[in-house]
Amino acid sequence: MPTIVVEVMPKAELLDPQGKAVGGALARLGQSKFTNVRLGKRFELTVEGPVDAAVLAEVAKLADEILSNSVIEDVVGIHVVLEADDASQAPA
Amino acid sequence: MRIGVVTFPGSLDDRDAQRAVRLAGASAVALWHGTHDLEGVDAIVLPGGFSYGDYLRCGAIASHSPIMAEIIEAAERGVPVLGICNGFQMLTEAHLLPGGLIRNDHGNFICRDQGLRVENNSTAWTNGFAANAEITIPLKNGEGGFIASAETIAELEGEGRVVVRYLGMNPNGSINDIAGISNQRGNVVGLMPHPEHAVEEGFGPDTASAMRSGTDGLTFFTSALIGFLATV
Numbered sequence: 645m646p647t648i649v650v651e652v653m654p655k656a657e658l659l660d661p662q663g664k665a666v667g668g669a670l671a672r673l674g675q676s677k678f679t680n681v682r683l684g685k686r687f688e689l690t691v692e693g694p695v696d697a698a699v700l701a702e703v704a705k706l707a708d709e710i711l712s713n714s715v716i717e718d719v720v721g722i723h724v725v726l727e728a729d730d731a732s733q734a735p736a
Numbered sequence: 737m738r739i740g741v742v743t744f745p746g747s748l749d750d751r752d753a754q755r756a757v758r759l760a761g762a763s764a765v766a767l768w769h770g771t772h773d774l775e776g777v778d779a780i781v782l783p784g785g786f787s788y789g790d791y792l793r794c795g796a797i798a799s800h801s802p803i804m805a806e807i808i809e810a811a812e813r814g815v816p817v818l819g820i821c822n823g824f825q826m827l828t829e830a831h832l833l834p835g836g837l838i839r840n841d842h843g844n845f846i847c848r849d850q851g852l853r854v855e856n857n858s859t860a861w862t863n864g865f866a867a868n869a870e871i872t873i874p875l876k877n878g879e880g881g882f883i884a885s886a887e888t889i890a891e892l893e894g895e896g897r898v899v900v901r902y903l904g905m906n907p908n909g910s911i912n913d914i915a916g917i918s919n920q921r922g923n924v925v926g927l928m929p930h931p932e933h934a935v936e937e938g939f940g941p942d943t944a945s946a947m948r949s950g951t952d953g954l955t956f957f958t959s960a961l962i963g964f965l966a967t968v
Contacts, residue, residue, distance in 0.1 A: 661840065664843065713829065
């Protein structure tokens with residue numbers, strides 16, 4: 645079955661204390677080449693049946709209204725992942 | 737007066753809020769998130785805790801609970817609604833209050849007796865305070881940083897809708913030291929600190945006169961009573 649992936653990140657202009665904490669841990673492990681770490685969320689919505697434009701529109705709406713809060717977060721990506729045996733079901 | 741306190745899966749301070757309501761002289765009515773029944777209460781408290789384990793975002797899943805449809809409708813009718821901590825987060829997620837709450841800027845959970853200035857004493861929940869009263873009530877949260885767009889902040893400040901502001905220190909990175917805000921009408925108030933934990937001598941914050949004798953939080957609940965009695 646196809647899976648729709650929704651990616652949500654804290655707004656770029658906001659401080660991301662979780663990313664900062666992970667960045668601090670990397671630095672303590674000697675990984676000093678990473679100047680910034682930001683931490684977001686990835687949702688995987690498995691769908692029964694083909695993913696058409698209507699389903700994608702529905703997911704886009706859910707992503708804006710429930711999966712993210714536009715005051716503090718941005719939806720940075722919505723894409724469809726097909727399993728090998730679903731390859732024939734290309735998204736619309 | 738009957739004040740409803742809603743319990744969600746993961747609420748922690750619902751019974752403390754009920755107790756505060758009783759100490760203020762009103763009847764506490766336990767409400768359940770999964771119903772559509774406000775049981776005819778005259779005011780509503782959304783208590784603190786970690787509803788749904790703070791999954792998705794703090795207060796986000798609770799803000800879609802069945803009873804929230806009735807609470808939104810009641811708030812729009814002018815029924816007083818107080819959101820404390822996780823309840824404040826629910827009010828922002830339900831769009832009854834603007835802005836949002838994010839993880840404390842220092843990354844740590846904080847638990848302390850917090851000084852506040854009551855900057856709006858005309859809301860349904862603060863009308864019993866003197867103008868610019870300085871109070872101390874407990875603050876305990878991991879995600880209490882209040883943020884909003886520059887326009888929203890200007891609107892809140894310009895309309896006097898910053899109800900309480902942190903005094904002495906900013907404990908979490910909130911913009912303009914904002915600890916609590918109200919809607920335009922003043923019936924919906926949300927704040928991160930916990931007035932229900934400062935309502936009875938012996939169990940509140942320390943004061944200059946005695947240990948744990950602080951009861952500054954009680955006035956939030958008696959304010960609702962004052963407003964109610966003025967209407968009957």
